[in-house]
Amino acid sequence: MKIKLWINNKVYEDHVEPDTMLLDYLREKGFKSVKCGCDTTNCGVCTVYLDGKTVLSCSVPVVRADGHRVTTLEGVAKEAEEFARFMAAQGAEQCGYCSPGFIMNVLAMAKELKKPTEQEIKEYLAGNLCRCTGYEGQYRAIRNYLGATRANYQLFEKGEVIEGVR
Structure with a gap:
């Protein structure tokens, strides 16, 4: 699937697999502050902002961020x-x-x-x-x-x- 999103105010356009999680995509793009601590959405280590609201990036498919703004700790x-x-x-x-x-x-x-x-x-x-x-x-x-x-x-x-x- 093709996606376009803004990470820390920089645009990213890619083709991704539908099951790619936002956490994995962010780490692939070099945002190492986003970490996986549990794989069960219980620890909060992977928290980022999606359009200004906190989300657990391990539970958000990156395709759901298509067209939206993501902010990591680096941002x-x-x-x-x-x-x-x-x-x-x-x-x-x-x-x-x-x-x-x-x-x-x-x-x-x-x-x-x-x-x-x-x-x-x-x-x-x-x-x-x-x-x-x-x-x-x-x-x-x-x-x-x-x-x-x-x-x-x-x-x-x-x-x-x-x-x-x-």
């Missing part, structure tokens, strides 16, 4: 690096295998939920499994990130300059 590198600093400050990056999918979901949550409660954060990230930790470091990193970005956005909206923030 949100600036935001990902910013959140990754918060993770590192809390010692929450551990082995890093699950980090790309986790970060994709955190960034989506930050856009979708304005002032999430602890319970809302846990529910939003329930599909992300990490085998290295008890999640407390990640939750601290998320709270700190959300607090810092929300405070920065409020100051930017007022036209104030924040030292050291771009």
